[in-house]
Amino acid sequence: MFFLIQKPYGLSSFSAIAHLRKKFGIKKIGHTGTLDPLATGLLLVATDNSTKLISYIDKARKSYVFTVRLDGSTPSYDLDTPVEYLDVDIVEKARTTLTKEIIEHTIQTYFFGKIEQIPPSYSAIRLQGQRAYHMVRAGQEVQISKREIEIFSTRLVSFSFPEVTIEMEVSVGTYIRSIARDIGEKLGLAGHVTMLHRNKIEHLDEILARKIEDITLEDTLSYDCIFPGFEIISPEAEILEKLYNGLVFSNTIGLESGKKYLVKNGDKYISLIEERDGMVRICANNIE
Missing domain, CATH: 3.30.2350.10 (Pseudouridine synthase)
Incomplete structure (x- = not known):
């Protein structure tokens, strides 16, 4: 389920x-x-x-709406750790000079397509068999390498200094908290997330x-709701028997290369299969 x-x-x-x-x-x-x-x-x-x-x-791609506050930073890049605020003169200057157009240009230029980011040290990434956030809280030094992510769409929702709200659709492994920090840096300020909401999964x-x-x-x-790109088939009993037994067999049922198929026996899903090298191969069996 x-x-x-x-x-x-x-x-x-x-x-x-x-x-x-x-x-x-x-x-x-x-x-x-x-x-x-x-x-x-x-x-x-x-x-x-x-x-x-x-x-x-x-x-799957995931979409988020999030608010970045631009007047300070935190070790976790969100409100889970204390905020270190920027000097009041820097904040007041930004209040009068930072515009919606500048922010729009920044996110469209630097936060769209394939980019590199460094995930937060306060994250569940495993380093040497441990979660990074456990290491940080234990006082250990943590160094996380850059990784490539992809931002498929980015939209400025609202701006009222010092807060900017953005909607983004991103690839798996993207840390919105790191994006918030990086947006702050690109604007010559400091950024941390004050609101993060996932509003879509694919x-x-x-x-x-x-x-x-x-x-x-x-x-x-339902599976057809979760996996709309997978075709649903109900083959004859002989094929079902082979699948129940976990067999690899010749593609006599017309599967297309590069596609996945959900197999049903009556009202029940039994397998996820694909064609590979002219054979029917099971990706997962007993799936319901």
């Missing part, structure tokens, strides 16, 4: 799925992309055999989501 939940402010992604595990008595559960505790918005959760399909959606938007306290077992999302 898949659920799309609205994660509230202050709750970690781990705590959110733990709540569902307890509520529904679920043995196996996972999600398709962590949200920081101070972030809100969409968290796509998979349970039981559906967790086998997480790897086919966890690389094609899944908030109209499909439910509040974590209100969600029921009737609120599951």
Whole structure:
């Protein structure tokens, strides 16, 4: 089963799925992309055999609306750590000279397409077998390498100094907190996130989501909703038997190269398959 939940402010992604595990008595559960505790918005959760399909959606594009405050910085690039404010003279000068047009030009020029960023040291990235944020809080020095990300769209929502609100669609692995810091630096100021909300995961938007306290077992999302690019097929019994047995066999059912297929037996999904080198190969079996 898949659920799309609205994660509230202050709750970690781990705590959110733990709540569902307890509520529904679920043995196996996972999600398709962590949200920081101070972030809100969409968290796509998979349970039981559906967790086998997480790897086919966890690389999805994600969209965020976020507010950057430009008068100070924090070690975590958000409000999880204390703010060190800029000198009052710098702030007052920016208040009179920084315009919506300057910000628009900056984000369209430097924060669009493929760029490099350094993730926050206060992050769940693993270094030497440890989470980076654990190392930082233990007083250890943390050095995280640059990584390439992609920003597919960027839009200035509003600006009222010292706060600017932006909407972005980004690739997997993008840290919005790092973008906030970098925007501040590009403007000759300092930036940190004061609001972060995930409003879309690929094609899944908030109209499909439910509040974590209100969600029921009737609120599951179907596989054809989660994976609209996968074709659904219902082959004959002989083919189903081969799939149940985990066999690789000649492509006699007309699968196209480069495509994925969800296989149904009656009303139940049983496999995710593909064609490779002229053979039908199983990507995941027993998926429902």
